[in-house]
Amino acid sequence: MLKTECEHYRPEMAAKVGQRSQVCEVCAIEGPLRVCADCGFVGCCESRNSQDTEHWKLTGHAVIVQLPLRETSFTWCYAPNDYLK
Ligand SMILES: [Zn+2]
Ligand SMILES: [Zn+2]
Ligand SMILES: [Zn+2]
Structure with a gap:
């Protein structure tokens, strides 16, 4: 999915x-x-305790970025569960 979408x-x-x-x-x-x-907010991913997912459910903040921050870090939106390019 494109960031603009x-x-x-x-x-x-x-x-x-x-x-x-x-x-x-x-x-x-x-x-x-x-x-x-x-x-x-910094939270662990689904392979650990899914605090990033919990944060999305609690706050409605849908967009996360992979850490550590690099040129290649991916951006993800929980709605509708897709990488943003
Ligand atoms: Zn955690
Ligand atoms: Zn947040
Ligand atoms: Zn979105």
Whole structure:
């Protein structure tokens, strides 16, 4: 899915996304981690305790970015569960 087609993605998200924590903010494990593009929440992914998914359910923040942040980090939207390109 293209970023322009995602109702949750806003272009300014890419500029402000950063890594404020080196561990999951809920269970303190070291990864793999994702960062919420909306509010900066750092959570572990589905292969651990799925705090990124919990965050989406709790807040409606649908867009996450893979950590650590690199040129190749993927962006993902939980609705409808697809990579944003
Ligand atoms: Zn979306
Ligand atoms: Zn966690
Ligand atoms: Zn968030």
